[in-house]
Amino acid sequence: MVIAAGTQDQPLVFRNNDLPNIVMASAVQRLLRHDGVPPGSRAVIFAGIPHGAAAALDLDDAGVPVAVVVIPQAARLPEAMVSELRAEGLRIVEGATIAVAQGTRGNRRVKSLRVESPAGPELLDCDFALIGADTTPGYQLRRHAGAKLGFDEESQSFPLTGLPASMHLAGRSVAQIGVTTSRLPFGPEKLGLLAGPRQSHDRLTPMDGWHRAAGAKMIPAALWWRPLCYGDSAGVVADGVRLVREGGGMLDVSTLGKLAVRGPDAGAFLDRIYTMAHENQPVGRAALLNEA
Incomplete structure (x- = not known):
């Protein structure tokens, strides 16, 4: 069996690394290649892996000024890729790291990064920083x-x-391979997926025809159409409340799910699922279960 489950970008840890416009290499490449949109006008690039170096080449090819390409001591870059960066005339600082980011007034975006290298610290102006530090498969x-x-x-x-x-x-x-705590979702969900298409999956109860014939105002309740009230007069809700309290009412609960649990250990089994106690429930008595 061969597992090819893809990777997720890992952030680089430094002070103020959550300022706007500090972005991952894969995000920048997607903006450039898919949408033709540069994320800014002057970049500082951290290239610890080929993704970062490739994004630097993409930005240079798109005409976006690259202030510097920071290559850390433990970088895993092929020498041919480093040579290509030099051939394009990009400035490279090797054995370096990003120490701190500074933001604009109100921290609306990053405005500079302090890079530390064997030659000493250097403050570099930029309006976005591209991080290609590592990935987690x-x-x-x-x-x-x-x-x-x-x-x-x-x-x-x-x-x-x-x-x-x-x-x-x-x-x-x-x-x-580096990992983070495993929890859902493993990757960010797209807004379009969360919103979904506007589809209607209407369900009708067995009493739907009776409700409508009686003049019910129907409303959606989850996937089901249920009656809100009967009639159109201003006092129809108050009239319904009074009739139930003084006379009687009927509730259609056919939409609720039902499970039949039988056997000598049925009560003990339910105790393992619900917070209420059922094992000692007397025969002939009922309990309302909250399934929320």
Whole structure:
């Protein structure tokens, strides 16, 4: 089995790294290649992996000024890619890192970065910073297969160990994989997916025809059409309340789900699912379950 689950960009840790316009390399490449939109007019680029260097070349090709390409000591860049950066005339600072970011008035966006290198600190003006520090491959399937998370002091990463012999990772080695806490969602959801198309999945109760014939004003309740009141007069709601209190009322609960649990351990089973106690529920008595 070969796992090719993709990767997620990892941020670079430095002071004020959450200022607007400090963005990931993959985001910049998508803006340039898919939409033809540059994210700013002067960039500082951190290139610890090929993604960062490739984004620097893309920005230069699009005519966006690149103030400097910062290459850290532990960068994993092919020498050919570094040579290509130099051939394009881009300034490179090697063995360096970003120490702090400064924002504009009100911190509306980043305005400068302090870069520290063996030659000393340097303050660089920019209106956006591109971060290509590292990536985290999708690791959830490996965990299900029995792999364990470890921690490597030298690389300050969380490698996967104990990978089954029949499973191989596409791309980087296991020792290069860093992970974060596993929780849903594993990646950001698109707004279009969350909104979804405007579709209607109407459901009608067995009494729907009776309600409408009686003059009910129907409203959607989840996927079901339910009666709000009967009639159009101003006091129709008050009249309905009075009739129920002084006489009687009927509620159509056919939309509620039903489960039949039988057997000598039915009560104990329900106790494991719901917060209420059911094992000692007397025969012939009922309890209302809150399934919210």
